[in-house]
Amino acid sequence: MNGLFPNALHVARREYITRVRGRAFVITTILLGIAVIALTMLPTILALVGANDPPEIAVSVEADDVSTDPVVALQALLVAGANPAAGEGGEASPAPEPTAEGPTVTRTDDPGAAAQSVRDGRLDGLLTITRTEDGDLAFTYLSDAGPTNQTRILVTQAATALTIGDRLEQAGVSAGDSAQIFAPPDFTAEAADPNARDEDEFGGAFILAYAVVILTFMAILTYGNWVAQSVAEEKSGRVMELLITAASPRQLLTGKVLGAGGAGLTQYLAIVAAVVIGLAAQGPVSSALGVSGSSQPFQMPTLDPLTPLAFAAFFLLGFILYATLYAAAGSMVSRIEDVQQAVGPLIFLAMAGYFAAFAGLNDPNADWVRLLSLVPFFSPYLMPARMLLSSPAPAEILGAIALLAVTVVGAMWIASRIYSAGVLLYGQRVGIRSVLRATRVAR
Amino acid sequence: MSLVVDSITKRFGEIVALDGASFTVEPGRIFGLLGANGAGKTTSMRIVLDILRPDAGRVTWQGTENTELPRRTWGYLPEERGLYPKMRVGDQLRFFASLYGIPDAEVRAEIDDWLERFRIPDYRDRRVEELSKGNQQKIQFIAAILHDPDVLIMDEPFTGLDPVNVRLLKEAFLEMKQRGKTLIFSTHQMETVEELCESIAIVDAGRVVVSGAVRDVKRDMGRQVVRLATEGDGNGVGWLTDLPGVTVTAEREDYVELRVPSDRDPATILRTAVDRGEKVTLFEIAEPSLEEIFVEHVGHRAVDEEEEHLAMTGREATA
Numbered sequence: 001m002n003g004l005f006p007n008a009l010h011v012a013r014r015e016y017i018t019r020v021r022g023r024a025f026v027i028t029t030i031l032l033g034i035a036v037i038a039l040t041m042l043p044t045i046l047a048l049v050g051a052n053d054p055p056e057i058a059v060s061v062e063a064d065d066v067s068t069d070p071v072v073a074l075q076a077l078l079v080a081g082a083n084p085a086a087g088e089g090g091e092a093s094p095a096p097e098p099t100a101e102g103p104t105v106t107r108t109d110d111p112g113a114a115a116q117s118v119r120d121g122r123l124d125g126l127l128t129i130t131r132t133e134d135g136d137l138a139f140t141y142l143s144d145a146g147p148t149n150q151t152r153i154l155v156t157q158a159a160t161a162l163t164i165g166d167r168l169e170q171a172g173v174s175a176g177d178s179a180q181i182f183a184p185p186d187f188t189a190e191a192a193d194p195n196a197r198d199e200d201e202f203g204g205a206f207i208l209a210y211a212v213v214i215l216t217f218m219a220i221l222t223y224g225n226w227v228a229q230s231v232a233e234e235k236s237g238r239v240m241e242l243l244i245t246a247a248s249p250r251q252l253l254t255g256k257v258l259g260a261g262g263a264g265l266t267q268y269l270a271i272v273a274a275v276v277i278g279l280a281a282q283g284p285v286s287s288a289l290g291v292s293g294s295s296q297p298f299q300m301p302t303l304d305p306l307t308p309l310a311f312a313a314f315f316l317l318g319f320i321l322y323a324t325l326y327a328a329a330g331s332m333v334s335r336i337e338d339v340q341q342a343v344g345p346l347i348f349l350a351m352a353g354y355f356a357a358f359a360g361l362n363d364p365n366a367d368w369v370r371l372l373s374l375v376p377f378f379s380p381y382l383m384p385a386r387m388l389l390s391s392p393a394p395a396e397i398l399g400a401i402a403l404l405a406v407t408v409v410g411a412m413w414i415a416s417r418i419y420s421a422g423v424l425l426y427g428q429r430v431g432i433r434s435v436l437r438a439t440r441v442a443r
Numbered sequence: 444m445s446l447v448v449d450s451i452t453k454r455f456g457e458i459v460a461l462d463g464a465s466f467t468v469e470p471g472r473i474f475g476l477l478g479a480n481g482a483g484k485t486t487s488m489r490i491v492l493d494i495l496r497p498d499a500g501r502v503t504w505q506g507t508e509n510t511e512l513p514r515r516t517w518g519y520l521p522e523e524r525g526l527y528p529k530m531r532v533g534d535q536l537r538f539f540a541s542l543y544g545i546p547d548a549e550v551r552a553e554i555d556d557w558l559e560r561f562r563i564p565d566y567r568d569r570r571v572e573e574l575s576k577g578n579q580q581k582i583q584f585i586a587a588i589l590h591d592p593d594v595l596i597m598d599e600p601f602t603g604l605d606p607v608n609v610r611l612l613k614e615a616f617l618e619m620k621q622r623g624k625t626l627i628f629s630t631h632q633m634e635t636v637e638e639l640c641e642s643i644a645i646v647d648a649g650r651v652v653v654s655g656a657v658r659d660v661k662r663d664m665g666r667q668v669v670r671l672a673t674e675g676d677g678n679g680v681g682w683l684t685d686l687p688g689v690t691v692t693a694e695r696e697d698y699v700e701l702r703v704p705s706d707r708d709p710a711t712i713l714r715t716a717v718d719r720g721e722k723v724t725l726f727e728i729a730e731p732s733l734e735e736i737f738v739e740h741v742g743h744r745a746v747d748e749e750e751e752h753l754a755m756t757g758r759e760a761t762a
Binding site for chain 1: 526
């Protein structure tokens with residue numbers, strides 16, 4: 001009769017059904033779903049409102065002896081800047097064709113009219129190229145753009161290239177030689193670690209690592225809080241005495257964590273479904289609306305098939321560890337208003353892991369990251385991040401999971417003792433000391 | 444084989460809630476646990492239910508330690524009533540039954556039967572928060588018995604009920620007794636105890652000051668109560684106090700109440716009165732009421748404490 005099941009399942013089922021049917025759950029899930037779909041649709045929405053309008057720049061060349069056509073050079077750089085993928089690889093890529101959607105650079109012979117167009121907002125900028133008295137090129141860029149504006153930065157780069165080419169020519173370097181000079185270096189970055197992630201995937205892996213850390217943190221904070229809240233509700237509503245007579249603290253605790261966790265997972269899955277729907281629908285919606293929008297935010301890194309399994313293990317065990325302690329914290333307060341105070345130390349612990357993970361993302365091989373990624377309260381954040389950005393040994397991963405699992409069992413034991421003592425103590429504030437004293441004789 | 448509470452002691456920090464309390468409840472009986480608030484009734488009940496562990500002492504039911512018994516041995520109606528406010532009555536009752544391992548199908552008819560008995564048959568699909576306090580209390584009683592427990596433990600089951608519901612609950616008590624169940628309940632209301640209980644224990648400051656069958660407890664008081672009324676103004680009650688061992692405990696408008704030691708024959712009082720030429724209109728030999736017994740043992744009335752308790756709820760939980 002002291003087995004965990006089926007009573008834990010009865011408790012979990014009740015918790016899950018009550019939670020999922022609750023108005024708060026339905027509303028937040030719908031709102032989050034809408035927000036997430038809106039986010040995936042952002043490129044389409046931006047294209048629709050014209051925020052992605054390609055820049056239009058006029059060039060007025062008053063120095064007529066420039067050998068390289070500044071209009072072509074500027075066009076090439078702006079197009080390359082708008083689609084960075086096209087310019088990478090080091091090989092001589094074919095000159096990008098100016099498309100209707102790409103940036104356009106036109107030569108103007110009437111700088112006055114062009115300047116007026118810029119002021120009216122019909123043009124994004126006017127670049128005037130003159131030659132100074134000492135023979136160097138001088139550039140004036142008229143626009144509303146601030147120093148961080150992407151187009152302005154590209155224009156500045158183009159000006160630098162044009163000036164250097166011009167100076168080389170004046171120094172007597174032939175056009176062919178200067179092409180040689182401008183050719184990118186033969187540079188290869190070699191990973192010391194043979195299992196290191198492919199360079200091309202690193203960006204995607206980085207974003208995924210962030211996502212894993214943030215999702216784990218949010219789950220612990222939000223759904224852990226549900227558990228504490230729900231325990232405190234049962235205690236302040238005095239249902240607790242009936243429950244504790246009918247079932248053991250361990251059954252109640254496990255059921256609570258499973259029920260609230262299951263409801264949280266349901267919400268997560270609904271949101272993930274919204275992301276998938278949003279990403280899938282974004283392309284068709286964009287073309288239906290006749291706008292372009294990038295539907296591929298980043299390249300998914302290739303993962304070992306076992307990796308998602310390990311992620312799931314870290315996520316679930318990490319959540320259960322925190323949620324169990326949240327339940328114990330909830331059992332210590334008499335009033336629902338005091339829950340936040342009781343879970344404070346846990347929030348602090350969860351935040352510490354979260355920030356450590358963020359710091360660790362930048363240096364996944366540092367000794368302290370390796371160490372912390374094995375420590376139970378931090379491993380749910382740090383080990384998945386390391387698995388994405390670095391290549392921890394399988395023994396490290398399994399060791400972290402084993403340590404986490406052992407800690408979960410220990411936390412269950414401690415939490416059910418705190419719980420069985422805490423749920424019967426009522427008072428203005430039940431301190432950790434009075435609970436600990438009570439646990440000595442708890443069943 | 445009975446329920447034996449054997450010298451249990453329980454401390455909460457500085458407070459000694461129970462100090463070697465012992466009592467025995469015969470199976471199939473209705474047992475009253477009497478005591479002022481803070482005397483240790485709730486703590487005793489929680490220890491019997493094994494939701495609290497005593498510092499010393501043990502509890503056995505039919506020879507088995509309570510820590511070894513299945514949970515469904517017990518049915519419990521806590522003093523602080525509490526149900527899930529948002530849950531429907533039927534769902535709620537089935538949930539608690541499921542925790543005791545009773546399948547849904549088995550309790551459905553039982554639930555309807557009890558709702559009928561308590562005259563609230565339409566409430567099965569209502570949310571608990573929509574019910575009055577009294578009706579919630581009846582639901583809670585049903586929750587305590589659905590799993591067919593051997594021993595039913597109830598903390599102040601009658602407080603907060605109107606007279607009609609008190610009667611319904613008393614009927615339910617007798618029904619449970621007829622089914623062979625053992626019932627233990629605590630109360631302040633001595634009339635209820637006189638009416639229902641075969642045995643009692645009076646608890647004061649963590650100790651059981653007296654316990655046993657009501658009849659024996661009364662007899663062991665070592666005295667009898669005599670009510671006497673005579674016609675006319677009478678010659679005062681002075682002559683009564685001259686009788687050896689007799690004390691006047693109350694002078695009412697129409698009679699006087701006397702206390703007589705049990706080794707004296709009350710008939711001597713009547714004989715003396717007749718000899719004196721008094722016209723006796725009432726002569727009654729009664730046993731002391733539980734109220735008197737309680738006051739004698741505890742030093743004050745139980746109910747006075749109740750008003751005080753209302754002002755400082757929560758003390759019972761820690762004591």
